[in-house]
Amino acid sequence: MSPSNKLDDEKVAQRIQDKFGDRVTFLGGYVNNKTPLKMHCNVCGNDYEREMRSVMHNPVASCDVCYKGYFKKKRTKTTDQFKAEVKELVGDEYSVISEYKAALQKIKFRHNLCGTEYKARPNDFLNGNRCPKCGMESSIRSRSYSQEEFSRLIFEKTDGEYEFVELYRGNMIKMKCRHNACGFIWKIRPNDIMNGHGCPRCNGGLEWNNKRLQDELTKRYGGDYTVLGTVIDAITKVDIRHNVCGNVWNVKPVSITLEQQCPYCHARSRGEQWIDRWLKDQGVTFNSQQVFDDCRDERCLPFDFYLPSYNLVIEYDGEQHYHPVKMFGGKESYEYTHRHDLIKNKYCEDNGINLLRIPYTVKGTEAIGKVIQEKLDSLAG
Template sequence: MPRALTKEEFIKKSISVHGNLYDYSKLLYKTTHDKVEIICLKHGSFNIAAFRHLKGKGCQLCTVHQLTNDEFIGKANYTHNNKYDYSLVNYIRMNSKVKIICPEHGEFIQTPDRHLNSGGCFKCGVVLSAKNRTYTTEEFIARAKEIHDEKYDYSTSFYFKGKTPISIICSEHGIFNQTPDAHISGKGCIKCSESKGEKEITKILKLHEIKFESQKKFEECKKKLPLPFDFYLPEKNVCIEFDGEQHYKPVEWFGGLEGFLERKENDKIKETFCKNKRIKLIRIKNGQNIYERLKKYIA
């Protein structure tokens, strides 16, 4: 049975939920089931069950007051510690859904009431649940197939814990390593994601009848072995690299910090080689408009 909160702990938790909207100087607190007197800085004293206050309920007169867009965003930033982007929010009322942007998973829809009561990105919640969940290997595989269907082969997978990478087999690109947490949150084979961009580049080059070589290697551009460029256009002396997010930040399911530092070193070697050989190097980030990045060189 959980330990009962002290008065000081109740006040601290209340402030974490409501910010500095209320004055607790008249508070006589025993248990969360008792009603307590709280002072609204706008409308004065009111009584409420302590547990309801901790769940986000407050002054009823304040709920009648219609928030402005900026007031909602200010409250939301306080509640979620500036985690989300509210640039798409058009606040109307507490039960009218708004569009919010998660820095990890992109746009999602939620009512302001739910959001101000600590609701957030559903996918972040799935990740958190996965991190707190311990599976057997069989349970992990069953859960993974619910999310990814039959795309992957788990015959080499052995589950230990959520943050320990396991071996997974992609039907197109073979074995890759990924943390179970990341895989259950919807992540998969990075090469599949990147190959979509590379296929788009191939399509554009063929459409404009541009000669190219895929996975071009130059003997002088190497660390231990020659490093491949995604594309080389010999008639234009241009190299093209299509870069996933793992080229710009550590990505846990693609080697984490160690993998990121190795890619940064390889990318630097390629950039130096192209500069010394006067080869134009085009880097296209995953998510950028590929045609816009290439149109200058395919005319």
């Protein structure tokens, strides 16, 4: 650099003036490009020191106070700006329903196709993340299951209210489905059942009223139950009296027709309810909670069912019969239950009584009925 071009405080001041105008004032101190310059910001009043190259290549002359504000203003979108981005990306399928704050700070979205409201980071949304509910359902639609997995999934998602009576062929293929509450069978896609679509007979065809519910109860339980309240629909609770014990409780019509009986008297496992239902449907004579006076521990040990015509007792063994389960009392309860099972097994063997134990892995009226029928056929043969 020639002497005439060598920088000094005056030339540095001129360069800064040419680039930033009156925004900043150079206070001196230039030695070389690596020596901090003394600067004053006329916008915010901040005094600071920065190397010349840092000052000249910064939009606010490297004033740290102003740069924070500049950066925030440059990088932060308004809510309206972000909404415009979303609309350009997905049209009206999604709505932004809370204020935008930052790219990585979660805000609320609504998926207008399904109505789901959820929180997500704006950056994630712009990068393709969408409605978690529909994403999960899409995964379910695209997935295939084994017959056992499928039966278990339908049971869990509908709490046993629905059963498919055809072999599983895919989530989007219509198959015969039975509504266990009313017995109606129709064709529907498994995916629709998993998404909450129900029985067309109960939900849109036959009207639920007092006569229909009382007829259903009489058909299923004889004169054990009386409808006391006014029936509005399948899912609005109504008062029911159990005529055997006098207990009155509030229950959904569809639930009591699905074997949700008197909570006071019928604290029975769902497995027992399935067995009870199948035996009644088949017209098989049976006794519930059968007691033999000489089959006992400290007290008589009841069997779930006894079929006199076949000299057969049936036990539905929950998970707690096979290993300790915390909710059923853990190890101590398991050992107690296991001891009783051994006593019952030996009693049946010693007295020539046929015994059928059905494990908790067999679920649903149809599956349990198949196991029982095979046993009855073997005894009849």
